[in-house]
Amino acid sequence: MAEHEQFMRRAVELARSVWGTTHPNPMVGAVIVESSATDSEAPGTILAEGATSPDGGPHAERVALNAWREDEPHxxxxxxxxxxxTMEPCSTEGRTGACTDAIIASGIRRVVVGTLDPNPAHAGRGIDILREAGIEVMTGILEAECRGLNIIFNHWITTHTPLFAAKTATTLDGRIACRTGDSRWITGEVARADVMRWRRLFPAIAVGAGTVMQDNPRLTSRIEGEEEWCPIRFVFDGLLSTASRLSTRGLPALYTDEFKHRTIVVTTPHGGLGYVRQLRERGVQVWVLPSPTQRVGWAEFRQKCAGEQIFGVYIEGGAQILSQLLREAQIDYLFSYQAPMLFGDDRAKPMMRGLRTERLGQAVRLAEPLHTILGDDVLTRGRVVYPNDLSLDETVFSHG
Ligand SMILES: NC(=O)C1=CN([C@@H]2O[C@H](COP(=O)(O)OP(=O)(O)OC[C@H]3O[C@@H](n4cnc5c(N)ncnc54)[C@H](OP(=O)(O)O)[C@@H]3O)[C@@H](O)[C@H]2O)C=CC1
Ligand SMILES: Nc1c(N[C@@H]2O[C@H](COP(=O)(O)O)[C@@H](O)[C@H]2O)[nH]c(=O)[nH]c1=O
Ligand SMILES: [Zn+2]
Structure with a gap:
């Protein structure tokens, strides 16, 4: 078992090496190993390795098999x-041919799988096909780790909508900014470097107009030793106040930097066509989504993203948009970074508000939470599970 885990760990490492480059495919890693015929205690030797190719290219299993065949033509x-x-081999033709066919053709007699493919077209079928071909298949090695590699894919393939992940950096008393709006920085360098990795994974980031005006953020992924990466950057601004204040407050970096064509302002017909035109003339994209109020509806935004093949959105705040998402049960996944400080100030900004939670049974919870210590801070993350009787505190939202 220890040997299986050792090689599966290598496969996980290979999957991680293509972090963020494989959408809509999952990140998968594969390793071909030869064990000793005479000494079952001797460590196996890696013959070939592979990871999912970017942009719909060959899957990890085929990459490994091809690398092996270069050395051993037959x-x-x-x-x-x-x-x-790391994940069950696919069993349908797809763009690249079923991996189960390639494995059977290779003559390999033993396959060790990390996790099943959540795609209903595959789930378990690939394993059955291999077994029917006489191949020994073992499943569930480092399963949680292998499944956790693909939070975006797992959601997309089962719901056909993007994963909406909220990210917050809070004090111990759950605040994301002081009463003045000051929030840089609550979490330390190590936690912020971790955020940069997730920004590299998610195809898009979203923030509200309030955050743009207070922080003037860049929202790029800046990782030492790597080129700066810019996901799609959504700005929620129903009345286009970020555009209307351009002349008085200067332009937000998101509308002027070298990645400005990757910025999409999401607004409503109430925002004003003049501002929409000005933004577009600058090279900034604008989505005007139908809405009876000045607020874009999150369900409409989700559908629009699905139509545009945007597979996941990392929503960084602020408090107002996160609170709306929570009360509409639209947050699928939460990244909560917590720093060892507290404000103890009622007027500091809480990360989310607006629910009426009278009993513990009504709490919103994280399923299978993962905790990571990052310098002085702690990241808690997991899939969000809502109670059946989510109840709103109308007094909060009558004030926005
Ligand atoms: N520590 C952390 O993790 C983070 C902290 N922050 C801090 O939070 C503060 C900003 O938070 P907050 O003031 O709540 O602002 P938000 O970033 O949540 O933005 C609120 C604004 O966005 C617009 N808006 C809200 N909902 C919608 C919608 N559904 N559709 C379209 N537009 C919408 C509104 O514009 P309008 O009023 O015109 O309708 C509103 O003014 C700052 O101090 C910042 O530093 C921010 C992000 C992360
Ligand atoms: N204050 C705060 C965060 N704030 C978030 O980061 C944004 C700034 O991004 P950038 O300009 O790219 O560095 C900011 O607008 C807000 O969304 N993040 C954190 O991890 N920890 C923190 O303490
Ligand atoms: Zn495949």
Whole structure:
């Protein structure tokens, strides 16, 4: 078992090496290993490795098999050759041919799988096909880790909508900014560097107009040793106040920097066509979504993203948009970074508000939470589970 975990860990590492580059495909890693025919205690030798190719190219299993065949033109599979793969091999033609076919053709007799493919077209089918072909299949090695590699894919493939992940950086008493709006920085360098990794994974980031005006953020992924990366950057601004204040407050970086064509302002017909035109003339994109009020509806935004093939959105705040998302049960996943400080000030900004939680049974919870210590701070993350009787505190939202 320890050996299986060792090679699966290598496969997970390979999957991570293509972080954020494979959408809509999952990140998968594969390793082909030869064990000793005579000494079952001897460590196996890695023959070939692979990871999912970017943009719909060959899957990890095929990349590994192709690399192996370069060395062994007729494959050299023996009864002691094992393929380790983080996710169940696909079993439908797709764009690149079923991996189950390629594995069977290679003569490999043993496959170790991390997790099942959540795609209902595959789920378990790939395993059945391999077994029917006489291949020994073992499942569930480092399962949680392998499944956790693909939070975006897992959601997309089962719901056909993007994963909406909220991210907050709070004090111990759950505040994201002081009463004045000051919030830089609550979390320390290590936690902020971790945020940069998630920004590299998600195809898009979203913030509200209040955050743009208070923080003038860049919203790019800046990782030491890597080129700066810019996801799509959504700005929620129903009345286009960020555009109308341009002349008095100067232009937000999101509308002027070298990635401004990656900024999409999301607004309503109440925002004013003149501002929409001005933004577009600058090279900034604008989505005007139908809405009876000055607020874009989150369900409409989700559908629009799905139509545009945007597979996941990392929503960084502020308090107002996060509170709306919570009360509409639109947050699928939460990244909560918590720093060891507290404000103890009622007028500091709470990360989310507006629910009426009278009993613990009504609490919003995280399923299978993961905790990571990052310098002085702690990240708690997980899938959000809402109670059946989510109840709103109307007194809060009558004031916006
Ligand atoms: N620590 C942390 O993790 C973070 C802290 N912050 C801090 O939070 C503060 C900003 O938060 P907050 O003031 O609540 O502002 P938000 O960033 O939530 O933006 C609120 C504004 O966005 C617009 N808006 C809200 N909902 C919608 C919608 N559904 N559709 C279109 N536009 C919408 C509104 O414009 P209008 O009023 O015109 O309708 C509103 O003024 C800052 O101090 C910032 O530093 C921000 C992000 C993260
Ligand atoms: N204050 C705060 C965060 N704030 C978030 O980061 C944004 C700034 O991004 P950038 O300009 O790209 O560095 C800011 O507008 C807000 O969304 N994030 C954190 O991880 N920790 C923190 O303490
Ligand atoms: Zn495949």
């Amino acid at each position: 494959y050299g599979a023996t009864p002691h050759t094992t393929l380790y793969v």
